[in-house]
Amino acid sequence: MKTKSSPSKKALKFVFYGAAAVVGVILAFTTVKNKGERLRDGGKRLLKKTMIMVKANKDKLNKRQKKELSLFEKEQRITNEMIRSVIPNVTERTIRRDLSLLEEKGYIRKIGKTKGSYYELC
Numbered sequence: 001m002k003t004k005s006s007p008s009k010k011a012l013k014f015v016f017y018g019a020a021a022v023v024g025v026i027l028a029f030t031t032v033k034n035k036g037e038r039l040r041d042g043g044k045r046l047l048k049k050t051m052i053m054v055k056a057n058k059d060k061l062n063k064r065q066k067k068e069l070s071l072f073e074k075e076q077r078i079t080n081e082m083i084r085s086v087i088p089n090v091t092e093r094t095i096r097r098d099l100s101l102l103e104e105k106g107y108i109r110k111i112g113k114t115k116g117s118y119y120e121l122c
Helices: 009-035 040-056 063-073 080-086 093-106
Strands: 108-111 118-122
Touching: 009 040, 040 063, 040 118, 063 080, 063 093, 080 093, 093 108, 093 118
Parallel strands: none
Antiparallel strands: 108 118
């Protein structure tokens, strides 16, 4: 006699993250509608940021890395100094590693190579 097998963890994760993405999109559109922003400008940016945060949860970024990503809600360009002012108890080396990881995973891109470099959302 065959018994029903429980759904695999992979399937449950897929359903959970899919549902989270749908909820994120709905929240983004609701916010856009409520704030009266146009989808051409602020709405697209808001939707993009919402999807980035959903992906950040899926990629298991730590709190510091999520906080670094959340800085892009207020500013389009972020520098290392801006991050250090918001997260003061973290070394410059750690911030550089976090930014490299975020760049590697496709969240942000680095513009420039020297002291004048900054980061933007992809």
